[in-house]
Amino acid sequence: MWADAIMAMGVNHKTAPVEIREKLTFSGDCQATVRQLKEIPGCDECYFLSTCNRVEILFVSRDQENTARAVRDFLFSAANLSDAEIGRYSYFYQGEPAIDHLFRVSASLDSMIVGEPQILGQLKQAYRDATEQNSTGTILNRLLHKAFSVAKRVRTETNIGGGAASISFAAVQLARKIFGELKGKRVMLIGAGEMAELAAEHLVTQGIDHVTVANRTLERAANLARNFNGSAISLAEVVGKLEEVDIVISSTGATDLILRRDDVKPLMRQRRNRPLFLIDIAVPRDLDPKLNDLENIYLYDIDDLKNVVEVNKSERAKEAASAERIVEEEVLKFQQWLENMEVAPTITAIRQKGETIKNQELAKTLATLDHLSAKEKKAVEALAASIVNKMLHDPMLSLKTNCRPEEKRQKLALTRQLFNLDQTVGAPPPARDAGG
Amino acid sequence: MNDPLFLGTLTLYAVTTAVYLVFFIRQTKRLRDTARTFLLVAGVVHTVCIAVRYFKAGHTPLTSMHETISFFAWSMTWAFLSFRWRYEVKNFGAFVSPLITGLMVLAALASNEIHELQPALQSSWLPVHASLAIMANGFLALAFCGGLMYLRQEREIKYKHFGFFYSRLPSLEALDNLNYHSVVIGFCLLTVGIITGSLWAKQAWGAYWQWDPKETWSLITWLIYAALLHQRLTVGWRRRRAAIMAIIGFSAAMFTLWGVSYLLEGVHSYVG
Numbered sequence: 245m246w247a248d249a250i251m252a253m254g255v256n257h258k259t260a261p262v263e264i265r266e267k268l269t270f271s272g273d274c275q276a277t278v279r280q281l282k283e284i285p286g287c288d289e290c291y292f293l294s295t296c297n298r299v300e301i302l303f304v305s306r307d308q309e310n311t312a313r314a315v316r317d318f319l320f321s322a323a324n325l326s327d328a329e330i331g332r333y334s335y336f337y338q339g340e341p342a343i344d345h346l347f348r349v350s351a352s353l354d355s356m357i358v359g360e361p362q363i364l365g366q367l368k369q370a371y372r373d374a375t376e377q378n379s380t381g382t383i384l385n386r387l388l389h390k391a392f393s394v395a396k397r398v399r400t401e402t403n404i405g406g407g408a409a410s411i412s413f414a415a416v417q418l419a420r421k422i423f424g425e426l427k428g429k430r431v432m433l434i435g436a437g438e439m440a441e442l443a444a445e446h447l448v449t450q451g452i453d454h455v456t457v458a459n460r461t462l463e464r465a466a467n468l469a470r471n472f473n474g475s476a477i478s479l480a481e482v483v484g485k486l487e488e489v490d491i492v493i494s495s496t497g498a499t500d501l502i503l504r505r506d507d508v509k510p511l512m513r514q515r516r517n518r519p520l521f522l523i524d525i526a527v528p529r530d531l532d533p534k535l536n537d538l539e540n541i542y543l544y545d546i547d548d549l550k551n552v553v554e555v556n557k558s559e560r561a562k563e564a565a566s567a568e569r570i571v572e573e574e575v576l577k578f579q580q581w582l583e584n585m586e587v588a589p590t591i592t593a594i595r596q597k598g599e600t601i602k603n604q605e606l607a608k609t610l611a612t613l614d615h616l617s618a619k620e621k622k623a624v625e626a627l628a629a630s631i632v633n634k635m636l637h638d639p640m641l642s643l644k645t646n647c648r649p650e651e652k653r654q655k656l657a658l659t660r661q662l663f664n665l666d667q668t669v670g671a672p673p674p675a676r677d678a679g680g
Numbered sequence: 681m682n683d684p685l686f687l688g689t690l691t692l693y694a695v696t697t698a699v700y701l702v703f704f705i706r707q708t709k710r711l712r713d714t715a716r717t718f719l720l721v722a723g724v725v726h727t728v729c730i731a732v733r734y735f736k737a738g739h740t741p742l743t744s745m746h747e748t749i750s751f752f753a754w755s756m757t758w759a760f761l762s763f764r765w766r767y768e769v770k771n772f773g774a775f776v777s778p779l780i781t782g783l784m785v786l787a788a789l790a791s792n793e794i795h796e797l798q799p800a801l802q803s804s805w806l807p808v809h810a811s812l813a814i815m816a817n818g819f820l821a822l823a824f825c826g827g828l829m830y831l832r833q834e835r836e837i838k839y840k841h842f843g844f845f846y847s848r849l850p851s852l853e854a855l856d857n858l859n860y861h862s863v864v865i866g867f868c869l870l871t872v873g874i875i876t877g878s879l880w881a882k883q884a885w886g887a888y889w890q891w892d893p894k895e896t897w898s899l900i901t902w903l904i905y906a907a908l909l910h911q912r913l914t915v916g917w918r919r920r921r922a923a924i925m926a927i928i929g930f931s932a933a934m935f936t937l938w939g940v941s942y943l944l945e946g947v948h949s950y951v952g
Contacts, residue, residue, distance in 0.1 A: 424853030516916025
């Protein structure tokens with residue numbers, strides 16, 4: 245069985261704390277790691293994935309036990325861990341569970357934040373590294389392409405990546421619902437806290453035009469403003485500057501309110517009612533809750549944003565259930581393919597296909613030739629049968645001849661593709677931009 | 681009803697609406713493309729339907745309630761399609777298509793008999809004046825739909841209740857732009873519609889303006905939209921206020937179209 249030849253081994257954020265994971269981090273050059281892996285005897289195909297949340301090797305081998313041991317030694321060679329520790333911190337899947345694991349990883353069901361899309365890009369990069377080292381073969385090529393298409397299916401058929409799953413992303417998403425495009429918009433940070441900086445960073449990558457930083461100590465404001473190519477002002481200038489900005493993120497340690505409703509109300513006329521999005525992530529709050537009563541002002545405090553994130557997360561969990569179903573389905577399909585990747589079922593399938601075509605064509609032709617005698621009809625049937633058999637003879641002979649396992653797999657895959665035995669429409673996407 | 685072309689158009693609109701509503705719930709791209717194709721086909725068939733009626737009647741088919749409402753629905757469809765071509769407003773179709781279908785049902789309920797053209801209407805002003813006035817309604821109806829969507833979406837954001845609509849409705853900015861564009865076009869058409877009507881009135885009745893209820897109400901409608909545009913350009917009445925004004929203005933426009941014909945007597949009352 246090919247299925248049992250597929251194995252996955254590694255550590256991730258669920259099985260091992262970061263202290264363990266960082267010990268496994270291989271030098272930035274993944275291709276070098278793949279090159280070393282390839283040298284392991286018995287390792288027919290392999291691929292190596294290393295991200296901040298996981299280090300993982302996927303490999304195919306006929307000599308399962310020995311290769312698995314060798315791969316394990318290689319993976320943990322730098323970590324200096326006892327066997328028991330390795331057992332505790334790592335996971336090892338073989339056969340169907342390995343396929344299931346890979347699909348779940350690519351669909352972002354195994355991620356720290358379920359539904360975050362980065363993992364797919366990392367997976368594709370890892371695959372690219374592996375193909376450049378020629379370390380993948382028929383099985384891993386097909387398996388990884390399938391993993392990409394599973395991820396795509398999950399993304400289009402479920403809403404797993406829908407709502408923002410972090411506070412700063414939630415703020416960005418809200419801003420986009422209010423302003424549409426964020427290009428040309430201006431943001432003001434009141435207080436130079438870390439969270440405000442993070443939110444501002446997200447906003448800047450979304451095309452925010454200008455960042456103003458207001459802080460009690462002007463020096464810190466100036467330092468932070470420099471990061472964003474922005475300008476620094478003192479707290480006293482905040483109200484005056486409000487007329488020019490669209491988004492305000494406040495995070496000072498002040499015990500009293502910084503902006504009150506009555507400070508801002510007269511400004512809205514000067515702003516010609518352009519909307520103002522106020523984000524208050526300070527505790528105690530900086531911004532007067534009554535500000536939200538003003539027209540065209542949208543005020544969110546830290547609890548509001550946390551609620552948004554909570555709602556989104558539970559939404560994602562719900563979507564994850566339907567994603568799991570998709571994964572299950574695709575694992576089954578892949579197993580079906582693997583099972584057929586043997587000589588006997590392939591030959592049967594080719595024979596059946598030939599038989600079906602022969603019968604269909606005979607029925608069509610004989611229907612128009614009813615003046616033929618029974619003997620002549622027999623001759624026509626025999627002719628059709630012998631053409632089909634002669635045509636299929638050489639391909640089947642070639643499949644039966646002995647050769648190296650990888651060569652055999654390639655031959656089988658090609659044959660199945662040429663005869664369209666798996667009923668796939670079109671070939672799998674190319675490695676470079678697989679999925680999309 | 682024995683006009684197969686009209687019934688076909690109505691059916692196409694109904695199917696479009698159904699697909700748009702399912703798309704609104706499911707949000708799959710394929711459904712959206714299907715709905716768009718259906719609407720385009722419906723718009724083309726509707727055009728043919730109106731053209732056929734023009735040749736059958738021998739005059740512009742804008743003289744009965746049936747014809748007027750049908751043309752109103754046609755204007756909305758093409759106004760919507762023209763916007764679609766310029767920019768995309770997420771899920772706008774789910775709000776516009778039910779209104780179009782509703783209008784077509786009303787048109788279907790009105791008598792579709794072809795009347796002889798009354799002497800007062802025998803003028804080359806008829807096609808110009810009536811079609812401009814109704815096309816204005818088509819665009820103002822889009823602003824109305826946009827206004828409803830705006831108020832709904834703003835509620836979601838302001839009261840932090842992110843329900844069914846929040847993810848499906850477009851950004852407030854997009855809805856406000858839509859409001860501005862459709863009100864500007866609708867207002868211009870309305871203005872020209874009123875001016876041509878007034879010129880026609882001079883020719884037919886000898887006075888540019890005689891405070892007939894329809895004239896009065898179209899002036900009220902015009903003033904509402906004029907106020908909206910003026911305030912938007914001077915002090916920035918945009919977004920929420922613009923949305924509310926678009927809804928009020930459209931109600932006035934609808935009263936001009938129907939209320940006046942049914943409730944008030946006047947020289948325009950032959951339309952009905």
